[in-house]
Amino acid sequence: MxxxxxxxxxxxxxxxxxxxxxxxxxxxxxxxxxxxxxxxxxxxxxxxxxxxxxxxxxxxxxxxxxxxxxxxxxxxxxxxxxxxxxxxxxxxxxxxxxxxxxxxxxxxxxxxxxxxxxxxxxxxxxxxxxxxxxxxxxxxxxxxxxxxxxxxxxxxxxxxxxxxxxxxxxxxxxxxxxxxxxxxxxxxxxxxxxxxxxxxxxxxxxxxxxxxxxxxxxxRGNVTFRLTVRTLAHASHSGMLGGAVPDAMMAMVKLLATLHDDVGAVAVAGLTSRDADHPEQTEQQLRDDSGLLDGVTPIGRGPILSRVWSQPSITVTGIDAPSVANASNTLSPEVSVRISARIAPGQTADDAYAALEEHLRGHAPFGAHVRIDDVDKGDxxxxxxxxxxxxxxxxxxxxxxxxxxxxxxxxxxxxxxxxxxxxxxxxxxxxxxxxxxxxxxxxxxxxxxxxxxxxxxxxxxxxxxxxxxxx
Missing domain, CATH: 3.40.630.10 (Zn peptidases)
Incomplete structure (x- = not known):
């Protein structure tokens, strides 16, 4: 700088x-x-x-x-x-x-x-x-x-x-x-x-x-919203219909997986990065600062500080679904998650949100119904x-x-x-x-x-x- x-x-x-x-x-x-x-x-x-x-x-x-x-x-x-x-x-x-x-x-x-x-x-x-x-x-x-x-x-x-x-x-x-x-x-x-x-x-x-x-x-800027995926009009027996009917959790997991590539870099067309010089940070310092567990690798590409200062990121920060304690043999009809996206300097939050919305609606598996609401944006x-x-x-x-x-x-x-x-x-x-x-x-x-x-x-x-x- x-x-x-x-x-x-x-x-x-x-x-x-x-x-x-x-x-x-x-x-x-x-x-x-x-x-x-x-x-x-x-x-x-x-x-x-x-x-x-x-x-x-x-x-x-x-x-x-x-x-x-x-x-x-x-x-x-x-x-x-x-x-x-x-x-x-x-x-x-x-x-x-x-x-x-x-x-x-x-x-x-x-x-x-x-x-x-x-x-x-x-x-x-x-x-x-x-x-x-x-x-x-x-x-x-x-x-x-x-x-x-x-x-x-x-x-x-x-x-x-x-x-x-x-x-x-x-x-x-x-x-x-x-x-x-x-x-x-x-x-x-x-x-x-x-x-x-x-x-x-x-x-x-x-x-x-x-x-x-x-x-x-x-x-970085931010775009946060609630993403809801629905596949069924009501819950159904997982043994009777599992394997033929997509439940909402399955569809949600597949949809969320499209947001990143195999190394964990953001894979949403239209989200941009900023080209800038960055001080050097070692992987070990990243591990020490973040508490990254042994055997778990960092994600993304490029210099480490570029990934957190000048590139976009997408995180699922919450999920509404049946808890493990309350799990039953049921196909869930609807699942919601909270998504927090960080936007690189140089791109407006409005443009970033448009790219995210287009990606999510375009990648919904099995024709699942997608709803996006409770949106917050900051440049x-x-x-x-x-x-x-x-x-x-x-x-x-x-x-x-x-x-x-x-x-x-x-x-x-x-x-x-x-x-x-x-x-x-x-x-x-x-x-x-x-x-x-x-x-x-x-x-x-x-x-x-x-x-x-x-x-x-x-x-x-x-x-x-x-x-x-x-x-």
Whole structure:
């Protein structure tokens, strides 16, 4: 990835030193506040209690209010579509810029993924537990540590620079990112003036390691949907009719098998890849990061990081079918799966969805009936690395971490970034984060490395100070 074209001066050493002292002194409070947020099971999916998300939003709002820096702090919800449904509560705060200083928008999200099976966790998923240099718990990293990075950086900046900041600060802590940010576009439309900024920091990404930071400059898009295959009007006896009548599970398995070729590369015509240079990653590092079992081979073609940054992928993330415990000798009439496709930068989600739909309908075996619904789409994103903001962030992260950041891609998706770009086309986007290769976001035993949290807070505080000092 290319270097910034705007080298800038180092930050005032005294300011860096004072911010470092303030961040270090505040770290115990930061960790305690993070633990309190982790205890709130703020899963934003429809099947979970929305009261937890409301409690989480209120807790975040109290933390933001406690910084004492904002002219206004509120909890707000926006509609989803035209049916009157409301999205999950988000926290919004604003401090106006003065003396010609820029405004920075700090984004994170306070909702979390479902914990899955508690038995797969070594510690209770919503009981924050420190082991060694990591804090374990659902949302400890993704993205409640991102929330606390903003809060703690603002606390440190206020302690060092005082109340009379000139840099404008907006803060937006979303409540439904893990469920597709379904009210995001409407929220932007309702609060466009409050969210308008020159620089936008999205604290929801990865770092190269626990000692080397990263700025994410490429993100895959996503297309997710429910795929239903139906072959029978009703269930039938598998002994009486098996071998002559195709059941829905058989048809589904055959259809899903057409999505990949023999080496596991995506085999859907019309899904594209991006040609780019990638840092080298060894197969052993992939095995260590993913927990790939002995004897199981990686899938796909090309450099490993190309496969996860610049090529499409398709994953079946859930299935509705009779459970093993409830299995009977029956031909299933209908089976549904949830498909999650990641889209390479350079292709729109709409085009990718059209290719997937055409493939699935065209490859349905035995004339099986195919239905696709509950569709979510998000476009990929490439960061413009030529702006001054990425140069400032590079200096701030180098000073905060003691190592220069790597410019990376990421296999995951942050679909709402495309909405931000459409709404604020002049803003410079910085995608940072507090995760590392061992975080296990979305998985059992998610954790936050506390050293990474410390350095991320300091880096953001330095960036805020740099913007405040800019004439």
């Amino acid at each position: 290319s270097d910034s074209q705007h080298p800038v001066r180092p930050t005032d050493p005294r300011t860096v030193s004072e911010l470092a002292e303030a961040v270090h002194a505040g770290l115990p409070t930061t960790i305690a506040d993070l633990g309190a947020l982790v205890r709130i099971p703020s899963v934003s999916w429809d099947a979970f209690d929305p009261e937890h998300v409301r409690r989480s939003a209120d807790a975040v709002a109290a933390l933001v209010e406690g910084t004492g820096l904002f002219d206004q702090v509120s909890v707000s919800r926006a509609p989803i579509g035209d049916d009157g449904a409301l999205g999950q509560p988000a926290v919004l705060a604003r401090r106006a810029a003065r003396d010609g200083r820029p405004t920075i928008l700090l984004y994170a999200h306070h909702d979390v993924q479902p914990q899955g099976d508690d038995a797969d966790w070594d510690t209770p998923p919503f009981e924050p537990t420190v082991k060694g240099d990591r804090l374990y718990g659902r949302g400890a990293s993704d993205d409640k540590a991102g929330v606390m990075t903003h809060v703690a950086a603002l606390r440190a900046v206020r302690e060092v620079l005082g109340d009379d900041l000139r840099v404008g600060v907006s803060l937006f802590v979303e409540g439904e990112e893990e469920f597709g940010s379904r009210s995001f576009a409407e929220f932007l439309a309702q609060h466009q003036d409050d969210l308008r900024a020159d620089v936008i920091v999205v604290a929801d990404s990865d770092n190269w390691s626990t000692t080397v930071p990263a700025i994410t400059v490429g993100l 990929p994103f490439l960061v413009d690395t030529s702006g001054t903001a990425i140069a400032d962030a590079t200096v701030a992260m180098t000073e905060g971490w003691g190592e220069a950041p790597v410019q990376t891609g990421i296999g995951g998706s942050i679909p709402f970034i495309a909405d931000l770009v459409r709404t604020f086309p002049e803003a410079q986007i910085l995608v940072t984060g507090v995760e590392d290769p061992d975080t296990r976001a979305h998985s059992p035993n998610e954790s936050q490395h506390l050293g990474v949290l410390h350095r991320a807070i300091l880096s953001e505080a330095i960036l805020l100070a740099r913007l405040d000092a800019r004439g």
